Amino acid sequence: MTLPQPGAAGDPIADLSALLGQLAADPSGIAPSAAEPTEAEPVYRNVEAFVGDYLAHVVERRLAAGPTSGVNWCPRWWAHPEAISRLYALWRAWETLRVSDPQTGMSIWWRDHLDPHLAALAAEYGPFSRCNPDKHTEPRPLPVEPAPPEVLAQLPDADAL
Template identity: 35%
Template sequence: MTGDVAPESPPVDPGAAMEALLDRIADLEQRLAGADERQEMFAQALDAFEGAVTEAAAMDVSALLHPAGEEQSTSEPEPLDMVRLYEWVQEHIGAWAQRKVLRSQGGSGGLRWCPWWDLHPEAVTRLEALRKSWTGFVKLKDPTAMTIYYRDFFDRTMEALMNETGPFHACSPAGHGKGDFVPIAPPPWERDSVPSAAETAAAPLGGEVNGVGAVNPYRKN
C-alpha cells in the first residue's frame, strides 16, 4: 500500500524573499514616522490647550474687574482710611470668618491671628488691598464674581496673614507679639564690604563683623 506523497515545496528565491522583507521594513518605518508625527502633533495641541487655559485663567479676574468698554481709572490712589478699613475688617472677617486659631503664643503649627492686626503694617496693607478687591467684585453682575474673589483674593490673603511664618507668627487672641521685620542690610553705597555667611551668623545684622568680606562695588570712596 502506497501513501499519498506530499508535493514538493517550490524552491525559495532568496532574492525575492529579501526584497519582500525590505518592503515590509520600509512599510513599518513609514508607519512609525507617521505615528511620530501624530504624537508630535498631539503634544503640540496639548501644549497649546494648556497655554490657552493658563491665559484664560489669568484674564479671568481682569475681564471681570474691567469689562470691555469700561475705562480704567488713572487717578491717584485714595489715601488709607483706617476707620473705614477697621469697620470693613470687623464686618467681613471678625463677624464672619471662622477659623481654628492657636490660643497661646509660641505654639507650633496651626493658624495665627492677631486681634490687634492694625499694629502690623503688612496686615494693614494686605487687608486694605483685600477691601478694595471686595469693593470691585460686589459691583459685578457676574454670578461667579464672588467665588473668584474668595478663591483668588480672600483665601490667599488670609493664608499669607495667618500661616505660622506670617506677620501674626508671634501673636494669639490672648495677646499681641512684636514680631521682627525681615532684616535688611545697609544701603550698598554705605557698606565697606559684604560679610560672608559665617561672619553674618556670628554677629547680628547691623553689628560689627570681624574679618574682611567681599569688596563692595557700590562703595563711594
C-alpha cells in the first residue's frame, strides 16, 4: 500500500481517496467461486459512513480540549493515514463479527478491536495527539533512512527484494 507523501504535489483528498480504494481492494485478486457462500451485505457502505453514522454516536468519551483532560480526537480523522487504516479495520471487523458471531461478536469487537485501536489513536503519542475537536494538525511521517543493502541481504526473503 502506498501512502500519500506529505508535501507532495497533488490533491490530499484525492490521495486519501486512493488510499481508501487500496484498502478496499481484494489483495488476493482472486474472485470467490460460485460454490463459496456470498457475504452478507454490509450495514455501512464504507468507513466514512461507519465512523459518522455509527462510531461517532456509540463511543462516549470526554474529548480533550484546552486544559480539560480527555480523549484526543480529530474531526478530520480521514486526513491521518494511521487513523484510516485502523478505522477501516474496525469497520471490517464490526461487519464480520456481527454476522459470524451474532451472540458475542459485538462484545468481542468492543474488547478486542475498538478498545485497543481507540486507545492507540487517542494516545499521548498517537495520530490524534496534536489535534482536538476544533483543530486538525497535519500528520508527520516517521523519519526513515534507506537500509544498507548488506542489512537487507541478511533477511530470509532477501531473494525477493
